[in-house]
Amino acid sequence: MAQRQSGDVILDLQKISLHFGGVKALTDISFDVREHEIRAIIGPNGAGKSSMLNVINGVYHPQEGTIVFRGKPRHEMDTYQAAKAGIARTFQNIALFKGMSVLDNIMTGRNLKIRSNFLLDAIYWGPAQREEIEHRRKVEEIIDFLEIQHIRKTPVGRLPYGFQKRVELGRALAAEPSILLLDEPMAGMNVEEKQDMCRFILDVNDQFGTTIVLIEHDMGVVMDISDRVVVLDYGKKIGDGTPDEIRNNQDVINAYLGVAH
Numbered sequence: 001m002a003q004r005q006s007g008d009v010i011l012d013l014q015k016i017s018l019h020f021g022g023v024k025a026l027t028d029i030s031f032d033v034r035e036h037e038i039r040a041i042i043g044p045n046g047a048g049k050s051s052m053l054n055v056i057n058g059v060y061h062p063q064e065g066t067i068v069f070r071g072k073p074r075h076e077m078d079t080y081q082a083a084k085a086g087i088a089r090t091f092q093n094i095a096l097f098k099g100m101s102v103l104d105n106i107m108t109g110r111n112l113k114i115r116s117n118f119l120l121d122a123i124y125w126g127p128a129q130r131e132e133i134e135h136r137r138k139v140e141e142i143i144d145f146l147e148i149q150h151i152r153k154t155p156v157g158r159l160p161y162g163f164q165k166r167v168e169l170g171r172a173l174a175a176e177p178s179i180l181l182l183d184e185p186m187a188g189m190n191v192e193e194k195q196d197m198c199r200f201i202l203d204v205n206d207q208f209g210t211t212i213v214l215i216e217h218d219m220g221v222v223m224d225i226s227d228r229v230v231v232l233d234y235g236k237k238i239g240d241g242t243p244d245e246i247r248n249n250q251d252v253i254n255a256y257l258g259v260a261h
Helices: 048-058 079-085 102-108 118-124 129-147 161-174 191-207 219-225 243-247 250-257
Strands: 008-019 023-034 038-042 064-069 072-074 088-089 179-183 209-213 227-231 236-241
Touching: 008 048, 008 072, 008 209, 023 048, 023 064, 023 209, 023 227, 038 048, 038 191, 038 219, 048 079, 048 179, 048 209, 048 243, 072 079, 079 088, 079 191, 088 236, 102 161, 129 191, 161 179, 179 227, 191 209, 219 243, 227 243, 227 250, 236 243
Parallel strands: 038 209, 038 227, 088 179, 179 209
Antiparallel strands: 008 023, 008 064, 064 072, 227 236
């Protein structure tokens, strides 16, 4: 894969430790994320990968360590503030409104972009109407980008799994994030669906310039599309580097890559 040109550090995690009572989820983990790169987090089940995503988007607040986002230390940022700052997320288990259409599900991703007040909305004129048109235009662009025009009015609950994952990606993109967190975007997919999702992730990164942090168990996917990979095991970092460096890291081979999954 041709190496993309990544930029300055946009997110820097320094000596992050997280525990729940006596259980240590993350211990003294440091790594950074650069603008416009695809950064993978890998490791066996229970390694702390989802906990790390939850730290990044404000679900969990680590007991120790510092998070620096766009050059500023971030203190106690919650999920709403993280979303406002430009961090969007998809989930391991699809979290869509199953009775709503594809279009309306993706439209919910625009909520943070809505500026007009409820009085204008109630009478629906002027700025509110123009804003609604603009939001719909953005959503239609995403629908075209993800090649789901033919199902735009279909209730999400009726769609095959691969399309539901695509809609969830669309909803996250509707927020126009600077960092997109993807929690196992290929889980449960067949080979063709995985190929499609890989293509969309690469296109999001390339065409929108979105920085992507992803958790993924499919090592073929990780090694093909990532710029850099951080490896966790039992809540500790055991490797960090390019895909080639990770392939040849003996600690990673012993803990993870050398085991059949």
